[in-house]
Amino acid sequence: MTPTETERAALDAVIDRALELHAGAPVFTASVLHRGEVFGPHANEVGETRDPSRHAEIVAIARAGAALGTTDLSEATLIASMQPCEMCLAAMRWAGISRLVFAMTQTRAPTFFQFPALGIDDFARAADNSFTWSGGHGADRLSQIYEGT
């Protein structure tokens, strides 16, 4: 899948936000792009909420759904600084999102995944390819945050 210009612009903003927030520990950011409107960037809220499920993508999906008054984000694209983890891929699917664009990849930063034997291709296949994705865009800008961790 080739990201649209709007998706690339939203990804650039997500990357910028991660770099702004970065102060040592890895930081993750994500947005939901829905009909040209960007919800985000939002950061991971695991630390402040003490909730291990509060990944940036979950926050972005929750905020977009709340703002739009729906759980149906089937017209949206999920945009993330890091390849979404297994939990976030499931949340994306529950929201009906079928387009995904991200920067850093599991291949380059494998430590952030709980099921390392499974790659995103495996998840797409297991979901009957009901979502398309494109990753690695701008990943070099984030190598200081995620690589070598």
Ligand SMILES: Nc1nc2[nH]cnc2c(=O)[nH]1
């Ligand atoms: N993609 C992603 N990976 C993570 N690993 C730990 N937290 C996060 C997060 O918020 N997003």
